[in-house]
Amino acid sequence: MPEYREPSCLRDVAAFHRLFKAPVVGSPAIPDAKRCALRVELLQEELNELKEAISQNDLVEVADALADIQYVLAGAVHEFGLGTRFADLFAEVQRSNMSKACATREEAEATVAHYAAKDQPARIEECDGQYLVYRTADNK
Known part of the structure; x- marks a missing residue:
């Protein structure tokens, strides 16, 4: 970088x-x-x-x-x-903003479940040992 x-x-x-x-x-x-x-x-x-x-x-x-x-x-x-x-x-x-990165896969999966409960599908991406959750609709 x-x-x-x-x-x-x-x-x-x-x-x-x-x-x-x-x-x-x-x-x-x-x-x-x-x-x-x-x-x-x-x-x-x-x-x-x-x-x-x-x-x-x-x-x-x-x-x-x-x-x-x-x-x-x-x-x-x-x-x-x-x-x-x-x-x-x-x-x-x-x-x-940086706190939005999940430290564990479990935390990321819980975040995905939170979005799913709101009818907002999301996906998980691993990056440098952290887990990033993105809403599918807008990639945020």
Whole structure:
């Protein structure tokens, strides 16, 4: 697996926001409706660009769109006052997501049974000594 360098996006975008007098809020808060709408519009614009780049099979534009999404997302993190807490928030999401891997086949089979009881067929895949359960309908 390749080594990944951690981007400095939160720090870099904070510098950009300060320079251009855009909000860098120090504690968690919901911005006013106009700023919230702007944040959602900016993210949607970049998602639309990603969708278009994918449809054109244009890897350069895909890369550009992904970098833009990261940049706009970092701006939203700052505007919602989550910049100093975001590493912890992300770590918790990572912990939660990784906990979805089952340690034993029995645990995985119990998970499959749980989905089956909800009329959601699922399958088990073994990977690196852990058991991953995927719903058949959406492969999630």
